[in-house]
Amino acid sequence: VPEVKVLHMADMHLEWPFAAMGAEGAKGRLRREELKAVFAGIIGLALSEAVQVLLLAGDLFEHAHAGRGLMKFIDQQFQRIPRTRVFISPGNHDPLLPNSYYLSYPWASNVHIFGPEAERVDLPDLPVSVYGWGFGAYEVRECHLAGLRAQDPARISLAVVHGGDEAYHPFRPADLAALGADYIALGHIHKEGVLLEQGGRVIARYSGSPEALGFGEPGEHGVYLGTVGKQENRLRFVPTGRRRYETLTVDVTGAESLEDVVARVLAVDEPDARRQHCYRLALTGAVEPGFSVDLSVLAARLANEFYFVKLADETRPDYDLAALARERSARGLFVQRLLAQEAAAPDGAARARIRRALTLGLEAFGRGGAR
């Protein structure tokens, strides 16, 4: 039974700015280096697993930031796997613009880059056809899947394509089903997930980003590796992410000192995990009105405990708002008004603003003194 060994990856985003690292510039730059190391690791995987087809479903690098040096690095990686055919479908972060390195760099001979015209490439030595389409602009608002329909039922049909939302090459599972492909490697969504399954056989999926790029991408990250055949696809998730991004809340109710808060913050994870991953921690809970933790002091205190931690103070002064709202006073009316607004708030941002106004107003009324 003919089958082909495939590695499906996407959304590497080399030269991603890592704004999540905030003012820690060196750490941001280090993360970019780590991203390259993750990519080199995936190539190593392709090599050791004797992958026949590497499907790269877009956003390999940041067109806005990548330079020739990075292209050299990428190309050297491809040269490590001369027996693997590499297929790239450019995405919205690395579109095939006229000044793209995809066009100007002399890529290794095992690399094929798809463009805004749908294309089919037949492997000479395998009964495999690879169909691909790539972004030619930063935004693409129409679907281009029609050109990727499998044409030869005798051959294994692979498709590689980026997109799936309104401004970025919209398509629906039904559009994918219409392709008649044996496997469709998707990119764009940074969380891995199946988009099309037929009789227990996964036909189309996002592989997710191999390395999380920020706090919007929690959990494990990796690539898909395995075989695709005419009847059966056996691909497994291979984790490649080095650092996770965890967004957690730390209830500091009742904390009375910096060390109280520190103890609760440290309890979020094991020391090894803390020193490896990135954490965004929101301090929550009701605190004594007037008690507040200076986040910069806390951050300094935690510097050796975490690889990276971003702190937010979402504690609220321990007011009995319901009681305050019943008060026949300007303050009572104020609380009543804002609680009503909060209940009707259209979104989280509005709710946060109202909460903050409430805290500020109560602080203003009581100057930290009233209960």
Add this chain to the structure above:
Amino acid sequence: VRIERLIMTGFGRFRGRTLQLEPGLNVLYGPNEAGKSTVQRFLLGMLYGFKKRGQRRDYTEDAARFRPWDGGEYRGALEYVLEGDGRRFRVERLFEPGRDEVRLYDAEAGTDLTGRYQLDRRKELLFAEEQWGLDQEAFRSTAWVGQLGVAGLPAGAELAGRVANLQESGAEELSVQAALRYLEERVRDIGTERAAVKPYGRVLRALDEQRQVLRRAEAAREQTLEWEAGLAETGGALAEIDAELAELSRRLAWAEAAEAAERLERAADEARRVRERLGALREQEARALAELADLERQLGSRRLAAEHGADAVARLDFIDARLAALLPAPGGGALVWAAVAVLLIAAGAAAVALGAGLPIAGLLAVAGLACGALFLSARSGAARLRRQRAGLELEKAQILGRLEAASAGDIRSRAVRYEQLTARREGLQDRLQQIRAELAGLPPAAVGPDPGPGAAAAAELEALRAQLSGAAPAGLRPGVELRADIRRLEGRRAGLQARASDLSARIETILEGLPDTADLRRELVVLEEEKAGCEAELAALQLARETIAQVSGELHREFAPRLNRAMGAVVAELTGRRYGAVRVDESMTLRALAAGERTVDVFSLSGGTVDQFYLGLRLALLQLVTDGQEPVPLILDDPFMQYDDHRAEGAMRYLGAAARGQQVILSTCHSRDARLAEQLGARVIHLADEVQEASEH
């Protein structure tokens, strides 16, 4: 609250001065400059301190103004009773700016209660706010009436808000105004777009700069990408030209081979032609030589006639002429004929001899002897004649025989022929010379063995073709054209190579100094987050402020009717019922309704009346604010200055009545007021006396 003692340890003009107050109406009476206003300020300072609002290290001008005149310690104490539970308190305060301090004690037990009360942001102890139920602003707007009572009132809406709060929230020191001020300070802390040193302005500026830096970096990057693209394009064009050049070179090689082959063919043709010529010349030469030999032979046989012909013919002609003259008789002729016959025989013998190589002269001599013999035999005339003729005949025969000619004509024709043959021989010799010259001029190669037509050329062409790669191109073009094309392409190639190295150099240069746009982008995002943080905080502050302003406005609308009622009652008392109905609008403009008359703006009334109204407003506010709580002492500094006697009396009566419910402390320099107060049973403190009294202690 009832104030019992003011202890001015060192305050303005006072040093170690204590004032003892009673419940009810207390009047401080003294001339100007006696220190009445100082006492008023002392009270205010004891309760609230002299720090400016919201400022920790900034003091009101009072702080400097009441520094003790003697330069001694700047402090005082105040004792009061809370009438609700009868507890006595003592406040001690050091006023010295920068070292100012306040402590609160239980006046009976002496316990320090300072720690039980909150400090505000200025580190000011908020005991009065809690115990008296009024913050400084509210106190100064109501119970504490300075000399310029009207001017001292805060703006309408502000007062309304504050009053509303005070009214509704009882003992809590909640103040809409203070809250709004606090929020404004927070807004100021963040700053506006224009305040470059404040966080918001700073982040906006930094963001602006960062955007510009990023834009420049991105432009430089775009430029590099363009150059990279240009370089790639140039590389592609170069590859095309190289391919084209390779094809042209191949074609040229073929063309050159073909041309070489053609040259070889031509050379072979030429050689063939030369060889043919050579053959022809040699044949001509051989023919000429053969002809020459023939001629020589012919000439040989005619040489005698040619050499001696002329003499012989002349002699023969002479002989013939002599013979004709010696024409014989018949018979005589026989002799002649005999002689002739002899001569003929002799000649014949001579001819044979000549052929045999015998000497002709000998023969002729024999023939002559024979003729002589004949001559002798004919001795007679005739004989002589005959003898002569025979001699001639003999000579003639001898000559002819010698020349082997039949006749003189024969000799003559033979000479002519000889001449002809000689000319022919010369012609042939010239021709031969020409042939030999041409032969000498022929290329020596042609002289070698003939390899056969075009064989060498074909072999050489085959060798050339063996060196050429690929199939023969269709439609061979001449090498000259191809070479021109190659030159043209090589020119273009040189241009492209120059462009490529120029682009490479540019890319190298710009790459060295190219900023890290990813990092710039990260910094930009950080600044954007900072800006968003500022804006979110500003929005929250704005929402809090708006909400507070809104609810205080609503409270005012709720509160205004009650204020109007309370004020109407007070004003009716103060004005001896001339004015009863009063309206306070949201901007705190007072409108009075004179009994049975139209509504008037209070400011259109006389100064004294305006004062009355605003005193009424304060008193009404105080009533409402402290309604149901600990009453607060009323402290008035010369409030009736502008009043006529009638009004002053009315007002004093009102205060006397009010003093039944709350302590009233009124200072005045008018003996009229002091007298009125005494009539109402007030304690009148003569400030000058008190000074002495105190110094007596």
